[in-house]
Amino acid sequence: MKKTLIAIGVLILVVGAAFYIHHTQSGSQATDRALVIGFENDVPTFDPLRLSNVFALRVGSQVFEGLTHLDDKNMIVGAVAESWRSSPDFKTWTFRLRAGVKFHPHATLDAAARNLTAEDVVYSFTRMLSKDAVPAGPLSSVLQGAKEYQEGKAPSVSGLQVISSNEVEFKLIRSDALFPGRISSPAYGIVKKTVVDKAGADFGQTMAVGTGPFQFVERRGNELVFKRFSEYWGAGAGVESLIFRTVKEDAVRLAELKAGRLNATYATEPMLNGLVEKAGGTLRVKESEARAVAIQSFPVFNTYFLAFNYPKVDPDLRRAIALAVNRDEVISAAVPMTGMPAAGPIPLACAGYTTMVKWGRDLDGARAALDAYRTKHPGVAPKIKILTCEVAQSTPIGEVLQSQLKPLGIEVDIVQQSFNAVIGSIQKGDFDSVVIFFEYQYSLPQLILENFFTSSSIPLPNLFYYSKPSNDAAIAALFETGNEAASLTQAAVVEKALVDDAPGVFLFQTQQVILFSPDLQGVRFNAANFPILTNASWKK
Amino acid sequence: MNSERARKHRFQGVIWRLIYGSVWPVSLLIGLCVLTFFLSYVAPGDPARIILGPNAREDAVRELHTSMGFDRPLIVQFGCFMGEIATGKWGTSWITRQPVLREIGDHLLPTLYLGIFASVYSILLAVSLNGVCFIFPRLGPPLISLLRLGISLPSFVVAVASALVITRLHFWSADSAAIGSSFFLGFAFPAVAVALYPACVMTTLLRNCFSSIMTSSYFRAARASGFSQAALFTRVLLSNSWATLFTAWVNQVSLLVFSTIIVEYVFSFRGLGTLLMRSIQGKDLPVLSGIILLNGIFFLVLRTVSESSTRGLFEVAERMMLRLSTSTGDRQ
Numbered sequence: 001m002k003k004t005l006i007a008i009g010v011l012i013l014v015v016g017a018a019f020y021i022h023h024t025q026s027g028s029q030a031t032d033r034a035l036v037i038g039f040e041n042d043v044p045t046f047d048p049l050r051l052s053n054v055f056a057l058r059v060g061s062q063v064f065e066g067l068t069h070l071d072d073k074n075m076i077v078g079a080v081a082e083s084w085r086s087s088p089d090f091k092t093w094t095f096r097l098r099a100g101v102k103f104h105p106h107a108t109l110d111a112a113a114r115n116l117t118a119e120d121v122v123y124s125f126t127r128m129l130s131k132d133a134v135p136a137g138p139l140s141s142v143l144q145g146a147k148e149y150q151e152g153k154a155p156s157v158s159g160l161q162v163i164s165s166n167e168v169e170f171k172l173i174r175s176d177a178l179f180p181g182r183i184s185s186p187a188y189g190i191v192k193k194t195v196v197d198k199a200g201a202d203f204g205q206t207m208a209v210g211t212g213p214f215q216f217v218e219r220r221g222n223e224l225v226f227k228r229f230s231e232y233w234g235a236g237a238g239v240e241s242l243i244f245r246t247v248k249e250d251a252v253r254l255a256e257l258k259a260g261r262l263n264a265t266y267a268t269e270p271m272l273n274g275l276v277e278k279a280g281g282t283l284r285v286k287e288s289e290a291r292a293v294a295i296q297s298f299p300v301f302n303t304y305f306l307a308f309n310y311p312k313v314d315p316d317l318r319r320a321i322a323l324a325v326n327r328d329e330v331i332s333a334a335v336p337m338t339g340m341p342a343a344g345p346i347p348l349a350c351a352g353y354t355t356m357v358k359w360g361r362d363l364d365g366a367r368a369a370l371d372a373y374r375t376k377h378p379g380v381a382p383k384i385k386i387l388t389c390e391v392a393q394s395t396p397i398g399e400v401l402q403s404q405l406k407p408l409g410i411e412v413d414i415v416q417q418s419f420n421a422v423i424g425s426i427q428k429g430d431f432d433s434v435v436i437f438f439e440y441q442y443s444l445p446q447l448i449l450e451n452f453f454t455s456s457s458i459p460l461p462n463l464f465y466y467s468k469p470s471n472d473a474a475i476a477a478l479f480e481t482g483n484e485a486a487s488l489t490q491a492a493v494v495e496k497a498l499v500d501d502a503p504g505v506f507l508f509q510t511q512q513v514i515l516f517s518p519d520l521q522g523v524r525f526n527a528a529n530f531p532i533l534t535n536a537s538w539k540k
Numbered sequence: 541m542n543s544e545r546a547r548k549h550r551f552q553g554v555i556w557r558l559i560y561g562s563v564w565p566v567s568l569l570i571g572l573c574v575l576t577f578f579l580s581y582v583a584p585g586d587p588a589r590i591i592l593g594p595n596a597r598e599d600a601v602r603e604l605h606t607s608m609g610f611d612r613p614l615i616v617q618f619g620c621f622m623g624e625i626a627t628g629k630w631g632t633s634w635i636t637r638q639p640v641l642r643e644i645g646d647h648l649l650p651t652l653y654l655g656i657f658a659s660v661y662s663i664l665l666a667v668s669l670n671g672v673c674f675i676f677p678r679l680g681p682p683l684i685s686l687l688r689l690g691i692s693l694p695s696f697v698v699a700v701a702s703a704l705v706i707t708r709l710h711f712w713s714a715d716s717a718a719i720g721s722s723f724f725l726g727f728a729f730p731a732v733a734v735a736l737y738p739a740c741v742m743t744t745l746l747r748n749c750f751s752s753i754m755t756s757s758y759f760r761a762a763r764a765s766g767f768s769q770a771a772l773f774t775r776v777l778l779s780n781s782w783a784t785l786f787t788a789w790v791n792q793v794s795l796l797v798f799s800t801i802i803v804e805y806v807f808s809f810r811g812l813g814t815l816l817m818r819s820i821q822g823k824d825l826p827v828l829s830g831i832i833l834l835n836g837i838f839f840l841v842l843r844t845v846s847e848s849s850t851r852g853l854f855e856v857a858e859r860m861m862l863r864l865s866t867s868t869g870d871r872q
Contacts, residue, residue: 042814044636052593131604137597150603201637221650222808246808252703420585420823423594427586441595451595461595 034225034241035520035536038253038265042246043224047204048124048189049133054439054529057186059224059244061530063104064189064210067095067121067168068180070443072524072532074351076181080116080190080211080233090175090480097121097166101233104215109195109207116190116211118162123193125170126157135187138451142182144171175480177487181444186530213237213534222246238522238536254515258292263520266529267295267513269393272337276513283337283513294516299349299509300527301440303342304334304392306401307504308433310466317382317410318502320369323362324408325401325505333400334393339508344495345438345452346445348509349527353445353488356496359506366408383411387434389419394435397507401435426463433504434463443528445491446478453498464503471498565840572836573829577621580825581614587634587823608634621825625833631826635818640830643815650727650811654800657731658738662796663789665735666742667778670750674777675769690740699733699799699806730807734799738792742785749784750777782856790846797835 039055046060061069067081078084081095101116128135129146140146144159159171176182189210191203199207208216214226214237226242245262247253250271256262276283276295283297306325308318331339342348343359373382386401388394395416402412417425425431438461442448451457454475455467474494481487499506512529522535588605589596605611609620624631630640638646669687673680753759753776762776801813808814812831819827 042808042810042818044818050635052591131600131607132591134592134596137592137595137600140600141597201632201639205636205638222810248808249700249703249806251700252806252808255704418584420583420590420821423589424584424586427589427598457597459598460589460601461597 033239034243035239035523035533036243036245036261036263037531038245038247038256038262040246040248040250040253040266040268042222042248043244045204046208046224048135048187048191049128049130050204051185051187052134057441057528058530060189060204061186061212061528062214062226062242062533063208063212063216064186064191065212066183066186066188066190068184069186070184070526070528070530072526074349074443074527076184076443080121081180084180086177086179086482090177090179090482091172093170093172093176093179094163095121095168095170097168098233099166101211102231103192103195103211104209104229106195106207106209106215109198109209117165118168120190120192121168122160122162124190125160125188127191127196128188129157135185138182138447139188141456142172142174142176142179144173174476177479177482178444178446181442181447184443185441185528187441214242217241235534237533239533239538242533257515257517260517263517264523264531265515267515269335269337271515272513275515276337278337283511291518294518294520295513296516296523296525297338297511297513298525298527299340299347300512300529301347301349301443302437302509303345303347303440303506304397304435304437304508304510305345305504305506306386306397306433306435307464308502309429309431310464310501310503312429312465313384313432314373314376315502316369316373316376317384320366320373320382320408321384321401321405321410322502322505323369324366324405324410325507326361326404327359327507329404330397330400331508334397335508335510338510338513340511342506342509344499344506345504346448346491346495347440347527350443350445350448352485354492356492357499363408370408370410381411382409383413385413385415385432387422387425387431388414388416389422389436390416391419392437398435401505423460427459429459429465436463441528443526445495446475446487449475449478449491449494449498453503466498466501466503468501568840569833569836572832573622573625574618576829576832577618577825580823580828581617583823585823586610587825590823591634621829624826625829630830630833633819633827634824635822635827640826643827644812644830644834647810647812647815650804650809651800651813653727654731654734654803654809654811655796657727658734658796658800659789659793661731661735662739662742662792663785665739666746666785666788669743670746670777671773673747674750674773687740687743690736691744693736696802696806698736699730699803702730702733703806727809730803730809733803733806734796737799738789738795741792741795742788745788746781746785749781753777753780786846786849790842793842794839 039058041053041055043056043059046056046063048060048064051057051060065079067079067084068076069079071077078098080098080101082098084093084095086093097116097118103114103116105114125139125143126149127133129140129143129149130136131150136146136150140150143157145154145157146159148154149157159173161169161171163169170179172179189212192209195209196203206219211233213229213232213234215229217225217227219225222245224244226244228237228240228242230236247256247262247265250268253262253265254271254275257265272283275286275289275293277286283295285293285295306321308321310318327341327343331341340348341359344355344357346353346355348355370382374380386398388398395414398412398414402414405412422434422436426434438452440448442451452461453464453466454462454472455469456472458465458467471494474490474497478487478491478494481490512525514523514525516523519539520536521539522537524532524535526532586601586605588601588608588610592601592604609617621631632639633643636643669683673683759772759776762772767775800811801816803809804811804813805817815827816831818824819831
């Protein structure tokens, strides 16, 4: 018996030692030169056609490039397009491709010719117009022949033309002075036909080839592994390899960062408690944690709001609620670290944009609006139903609004549903109001207004059901001028008129906080929340 | 003539038993398919809207909705769904466009590894704790208190705590989980969280079984004949408890599966639990049905195997008891 016990003990020791050696070696190999970024969500695919969530977009932005993209100053700049020009009526756009843009090499998918050509651009944009393609919507509403192609009435998109091996032409059905901004998302990334055909359903999941600064290596468990593309046309990535790792638990992600096994992670609000302090609106790491963690924060393209069903809810009641809300209190309850009060739908991060909307609580104004409501509806108590869901602090925000409106005599019923159920209710128009948020892919205020506040986008994304011919005409006019500054000023006028109509109460926007290991430097982000790693390096 | 008739009767009996035996599992699987389809149908959310995202315009959603066949009558959709299952296609994931069987195959290994480790741990723990309690009776009460604590701890808490402990241990980090599907030993520590509750339950059941054996005549005879404590444990108690232990394990498998989903979430394994959560959130009906069917088949097989093995184990135990009684009788 004793001998058996000793033998078992020795065996355990040997296996443990072997495991220790194996693991420490494999661990050091894996992390020596890789920049590891932690995500809280899985990315099942980053095929440009399926880039419907922010996590996939962040990954996709490293591998795929479109004609244009958003730089770290939130300006639209050329990606694989070197330059572009338009006709005077902004209905024809010609993009000139950069010379020497190459697709990533791939052992099994490698095409003979790896240089990007105009045919690749036409193929990619045609592919994006397939029925189940996420980026199809915004394109099919402006591109000539897109509808006919989608409906199977045409074999190709008539508005897409190869002019020469390095020039592509887009013909639009209406003026769009902001077309380069419309196609700046990584969802409009250029791919190669032979590669996509060979990879089939694996494209974007276990195989991917683009022209971006990083080339995809493999999917390993919950990691997506990339390496620097040495033939990248621009300033290459500053680190040799990159790993996006899914670690769902906030506490585990933070512990991994502190232990040095993650080098950066997108922080959620709960992760910041006890780690970060707010001083005069600026976030900084507490002294006790400064050795293990560094931070960077920046405003991103989002808005949290209470959306009214515009035609259903009485205008005086809408206005009363909009004036009665105390945004600071909402922020303190929901996102004390990252929230910034906002009164309009346009993100504060939009480059060159200055809002005309003034925000602030006006209780007298709210009472006056309520009096007007009561005069119109004698004997009817002001009442509203707020839909909330499990995402984006929707229910806590609803509860704060409920407590703020109660003293004014506005009765609020909170109805909690799943996110999908809320979207279903919005689609049917079966709601009074809903607490929800927008995460914009667009960086231009004009595109945001067009996509979310015109009659043609009802019921979604225009979940407000906000429809006014004058508003539609004003938004359409924003796309007809080539004067960028004038267009932005006019967009601010449209936003102000929109907010005055109170289709919703725009509560706050958030800034993204990134937690870093202190030995990492030079990582930048744009307001669409994509990492830009060209200057990333390790401190010596 | 009589023997021929008897043979015919036996043959008919076998056929009937086969038919009767297969009716139940087949009807159960069909029931599962029907339930999955209708649950997904009534669950909120339009799959076309989920695929294209909340920012997609309604006309695009409507077009995709039609092209995916969701505008057809419910009975036609159900017929197509059952047809796909019956022909072994199991459909294609609406999220990734991969065949369902491939999706399941890609996510199977982490769950399998976790399950294997957790089963081994729970059986080893149940046996060794009872062994310690039997050989060193003074250790019994504190161990039982620990067991109660184990039973009262939710899997989620244990999983989060062990994940945090793992990240603190320098040599054994949670990125072993990242290596996950290719690194078998990476699952060894997280599986503790899965095994804890079943191990506590199995220890208690085994302890009860030991108590009843200890009151039996053959146990008293074995003790009287001079067996050592260790021999009593291995040759009398343990050898007569395998059937109980096996049945207890089979009954804990459903709990193991449930705990695995939680642990997969906490450790971010790309396993079947993660896939299940994704398919529920994304209303990915083909994948959801695939997982539910696979689960149904697994439990059917497990039930069949456990029934026949338990019978076998009881027979072996009876033979061993007989041999033991004979040997102790010889000694006396």
